[in-house]
Amino acid sequence: MNEAVYAVFGIPFLSALLLALIPSYRLTALGNVLASGLTFAAGLSFLTLPPVTETYVILDDLNKFFIILNTLVGFTTSLFSRSYIGHEIATGHLTPLFVRFYHAMFQGMMGAMNLALLANNIGLMWVGLEFATLMTVIMVGIYRTPAALEAAWKYFILGIVGISLAFFGTILVYLAGQGVLGEGEAAMTWSELIKIAPQLDAPLLNIAFIFLLVGYGTKVGLAPLHAWLPDAHAEGPTPISAVLSGLLLNVALFALLRFKMLIAANPNALAPGPILITMGLVSLIFAAFMLYQRQDIKRLFAYSSIEHMGLITFAFGLGGPLLNFAALLHMVMHSLTKSAIFFAVGHVTQAKGTQELSAIRGLSVSNPVLAFALAAGVIAISGLPPFGAFMSEFLIITATFAREPLLALAVAFGLLIALGALLMRLQDILFGEPTTPNHPVSAASAPIFVHLSLILIAGMFLPPAIVVWFRRAAEMLG
């Protein structure tokens, strides 16, 4: 049954080719949903698969859950995207000509992300991430406004710089591997590298890790390298903001984690932990303060993504089974919650005809369903009970407190600052005199409520099977 492994990136790539040939917007939107649904089905079938290790693909407990999450969010986003883009075309914000290849690129991006997650070859992993980045660059610029072009160009340049440095790092890892495994494929194969990690040349690994950290760290949006992220989120179409925040950041962090495991397994190499802790904490606190000054609703949640990626990176940096477990859990919760928020935000901005926070008021009166969804999402992402993110954040703080009380204080401080900003903004959005104009939107509420109920269930009861599985993945991370 290894076909499912190839199907997860094969289906999207094939459908990308097919969708590129169909000119009708309605047909491609349906095709996009269908292809994403099939990919999700293939992803779900991984639950029954034993671990797979082949030359080019690998399936273990760690990437299995990333892929299921990826295909699920890809599927729900395709549903949301169908109603979102439909509305944009109906209102004339986008013309069918502009979105001619939108769905093909969406599938291309999903396929590339799944390939990056599954790749056993560190070169292929890089190619997957680069390809996914390039697809999102085009989609960010799809509105062709000056602001969208500026955002896309900045994203392009910074993304390219990051990805080039990451490739150099990849070559250095290959060189280190070559010293032990000899020339050829084996020295680029992750499953071979991790076996002989303790014998790898430590100085070479150290330099490689720095390149990889700066390279993939740019894509994760860690603090000094985050400049592209808010603009790309704000200026692109909202379905793309949802997959950027919910998925692409995760995939980049996953790539970084693979290399972190490699470095950590080598006793002579530098400890990756403190670097990740510092970058994570800086991102968390910086983004928390930035939340207060935002005037654009999508930029607000983009900064919130930086904050959460910082928190996750921090937890992985500190490491240990408990914190790795909490970080993995938080990744899932953040993906599901943040994409649900962006789904809601997408419809809110369509209803209000603007992304300006000051022009979005009284949502609870004008659009009660969207208001409810947005409120639930913001409460969840702020880490308040009863949602899943409360549990993962609580776990991160308590586990950190047991080991490094001072760091736990810093994390709690950052989270509280962010909580204040988000709740303040939420209150402004929900209450008060409703602002005009109010355009009717036929919101696709199913994707939003599927995500919200998943995080609600996770917040109250995590099935033991999932706990066991996450624990195994957390142990892999060391």
Added chain:
Amino acid sequence: MTNAYDVAHFLAGMMLVCSFTLLYQDRILAVLNTFAVQAIMLSLAVAWQGYVRNAPDLFITAAMAFGLKGIIIPVALNRMVEKLGIKRGVDQVVNVGVAMFLGLGLTSLALLLVLKVTPGAASFTREGLALALAIILLGLLQMILRRNAVTQIVGFMSIENGLILAATGARGMPLVVEVSVAFSVLIALFVFAVFLFRIRERFDSVDVESLDKVRAARAHR
């Protein structure tokens, strides 16, 4: 074997020289020509590696570098520049002296770094890698210093040249990786072309200064 090293070093060194030329060259046409020369040097360097090491798959990489980056891309960019009627002069942010000085600094940094951490590697690999890193860093510098979208993209392509040089310098890198890298460069060029036309359509210029104004306008949003 010493002759083999000399030729390889000569070709990689020529690529580095091209990188320096790209830093100060202020006419777009000359920038494109220099880039083409650099790509041809790259293809020769890769072919030489293939010949010396008896690795026929490297000839494919060399042919791709020669055809794509040495001929097709420069010609395509050239026609794009003509079609868009981009002004021929390229403004520079800092002067030539400062750019050269920064370039020299980055080159010595690359040499010191790579030679220090790879005492175990085969001697050619070390020096090839050091030169490749220098080319990559100079490409980054070019992207920072230049304010024109076309020259920024040439900077990116020369970074990619450096990456391919590094990849072939590391012996036995699987071909599948190189092919996919070449493919993604092509996609990147396509993305770039799309943007060039869009930026031009919006701003009547491919000077990224006009993008900066948009950036400044929403600095506090």
